[in-house]
Amino acid sequence: MRALTYHGAHSVKVDNVPDPVIEQADDLILRVTATAICGSDLHLYRGKIPAVEHGDIFGHEFMGIVEEVGSAVTAVQPGDRVVIPFVIACGSCFFCQIDLFAACETTNTGRGAILNKKAIPPGAALFGFSHLYGGIPGGQAEYVRVPKANTGPFKVPGTLADEKVLFLSDILPTAYQAVINTGIGQGSSIAIFGAGPVGLLSAAVAKMLGAERIFMIDHHPYRLAYAQQTYGVIPINFDEDDDPADTIIRQTPGLRGVDGVVDAVGFEAKGSTTETVLATLKLEGSSGKALRQCIAAVRRGGVVSVPGVYAGFIHGFMFGDAFDKGLTFKMGQTHVHRFLPELLEHIERGSLSPEAIITHRMSLEQAAEGYKLFDKKQEDCRKVILTPGRNDIEVPVSGDDGLATVPVV
């Protein structure tokens, strides 16, 4: 089959690789109909995540049709159309039983990413996300093996086009968890750092939940302009304003700061040359630029919610400020499975239209070009979706009836 494989930093290509096969009785084989490139894939693409090997297949946002099931699979059958959560969870361990699916302690045969790990078992395996997370081949491919098939695959109605439901695999539940974690609601204020796909969908969720003021910080004018038009955010470009937190605070009553903040940037945050250099030299685990701004912008007693991926240590982490303000931090990989039924309802009802952020629809064969565009923010790229198969096939897109089609470009 054809699959997107890694060959060193900034080098990926679509190769012929062996077809996946059922390995465990509760595996299934999925024929992928749509897959997306995530900001998390960019960390891998740029060579920033350890334990990624040449030939590894990327991709953790995908959906498709069940092709074959192992003997113990009862939840789905061949022909079912499903979205696959990027987190692989067993459904029955200590953590799965309390809905902390990303903490599943039975699926990851890798080491996990904790530096000061002691004897703690790693969290859940993830598709296509390095050998730290289990080395499970990803879904930017024609076919993919899906472990724990009685727990993860989520059936979606045939009336909804692929691109309307594809983001249930990761970025929509990630944005939802991030905003829910801030505790904001009707009339609240929120600042969202990062106007990538996760930040944009966080703005969509905050708007849906009734947030009165949504500040959004980035330095790509086209992303900020889109967020302003679509979600009514107050945009702040950190290339033009070197202290967005100060600007935000000055627009809040009593100079208190916002009720909640979302860091949808993560460890590759731009804006501090020193930290970018230190992180490149591995003297610093992560750039703390966005996180410091989050801590500064939020009001006393507020929540800093961090979906952005962090690694290791940050020297410039203002823990004393967080203590003085009595802040709460919530973060981590998303417990995807937990949110899918309610998010599907929001999509069906039209209160969330995650597909609106898509700018590039390409064939899987063009995946390397898709990575380049998304990484370099070329052609005003917000989100790339890939369709396996020939270049001239048609992919469903959401028209008025949800089923219109356009040619793959």
Ligand SMILES: NC(=O)c1ccc[n+]([C@@H]2O[C@H](COP(=O)([O-])OP(=O)(O)OC[C@H]3O[C@@H](n4cnc5c(N)ncnc54)[C@H](O)[C@@H]3O)[C@@H](O)[C@H]2O)c1
């Ligand atoms: N927790 C999870 O389960 C989960 C799931 C999906 C993605 N993620 C992570 O979320 C983050 C965002 O993903 P994405 O797909 O939106 O990626 P993206 O790379 O497209 O977006 C990140 C945005 O942050 C902006 N940015 C950089 N430095 C900034 C700063 N100092 N202040 C404000 N904005 C800044 C960039 O310009 C970019 O637009 C990534 O770290 C990704 O790995 C986490």
Ligand SMILES: [Zn+2]
């Ligand atoms: Zn992702």
Ligand SMILES: [Zn+2]
């Ligand atoms: Zn589990």
